[in-house]
Amino acid sequence: MKNEPIYVELSIDSEMDKLWNATQNPDLHQQWDLRFSEIKYLPKEEGKPQEFLYRTNIGFGKSIEGWGKSVGSHHTEDGSKTSSLHFGTDQAISIIKEGRGYWKYIPQSDHSIQFLTQYNYEPSFGLPGKLFDRFIFRPMMGWATALSFDVLKRWMETGETPASQYTRFFSNVLLSFFFSFLWIYHGIVPKLIAMHPDEVLMVTNILPLTNNEGELIVLVAGVLEVLVGITWMLYKNKRRLFCFQAIAFPILMATAIVSDIHYIFLPFNPLTFNLALLVLSIIGIRISANIPTATSCKRKP
Template sequence: MSLIGSGGGYWRYSPLPGGGVKFVTRFDYRARFGRAGRWLDRLLFRPLFGWATAWSFDALRLWLDRGIPPEESLLRAKLHALGIAVLSLCWAYAGLVPKLLYPAASGELELLRALGWFPGAEPAINAALGIGELLLAAVIALRRSRGLLAAQAIALCALTVGATAGTPSLLYAPFNPLTLAMLMLAATFVAVSTRKGLPSAKRCRRQPASRNHKKTEEGQK
């Protein structure tokens, strides 16, 4: 059932001047299942195969350089991805559903009117906040920088304080802005604390140095 029909490759370790090791691997194969298999390979399988190969070799680098075993690298990567996913989904939901799709039913407009900061402009401000939260969700999922995670945590605290100050009765609900903020701050802590020591496919050179070779997957330390 494998998409790979036949293939071959090698691993090569070369000592570097002054210490260190250069590691190069090459693997190529032919896809099965005719034209459909070739298209599936080109669009999905081969890029994923290359990314996973580079990621695993960077996990090997961390094991050799920092003593981080691969199972710990994998656990850190899963926890980091979970934290980022929770943050992105929460921001996306908060921006799309209550602010853009159902602003009247969700009570978002009433919260803005209770603040009294934007008389008459509450619908426009609410829509702008929703679009901003959707953009923030996308940026968090793509960038994952420590500064961005800290900035969104500050924005989260500010929005929570503003909502509860304008309508204190929100704190009596079972699922309120405070409990949501606590969940998202916990996800922020997980994402920030697992950022360091993560394997990354970007640290490996994915193309050969010479243009005369066919496309290969290379990992370098």
């Protein structure tokens, strides 16, 4: 089973020295590269490659620690630079055994820099490890590399720090999962499964419908809410969904209160519930503006 190398490329509007420093200085590198939690250079011996140690936190107090060597850098007459790496780890839990790759910096006529990387590695754990790597881990590594490159680009071009970008990115992801769960849960549990009497009562209090007709409306509403929850998982432009909710939640709140004013006196009521969701949606609108994305990178040579 042949391992396809990971390739990521994008254009960065930056001075060469500034970009080189951000990628070669370990203190700066670890700020933007999602693949590493810590990079530490070891004392360099004259005439030998620069050696370093890296650590990647994988959660639950566990981390992968490995070694690396900058095996060479080449500067051409047109100003291009190349930095090659040899890396690996001896930890048994690591899917990566050993690998090699390079970074290349190519000046463009518009004064931008074409920044690209290609690397490959040998996975551990035999055939099961190769299958896991091919279908799960390697795509994740490619995505993490591309997202990191876009974070680096925005840092170089706009000055927004990687920490700020990642805070907005993962807050956006968290809110997206939360709203997806919320819509699906409220569509399935109280409407499709339980057909809760209060759900039907809210409909029949506003519209002149029979109980059976009210149940049909609740059934349709439940299906629509599930579809909205699925949309949160699949639709890429989350900002539009946040804007939709900023309109929808006040309407849902007003509808529930108009159906029965006594709802606002309940411990968990539509007034406070929808106001909280409205505030979260407004926060989502703010943080989802121009967030970093892995899709901005070219993934094939």
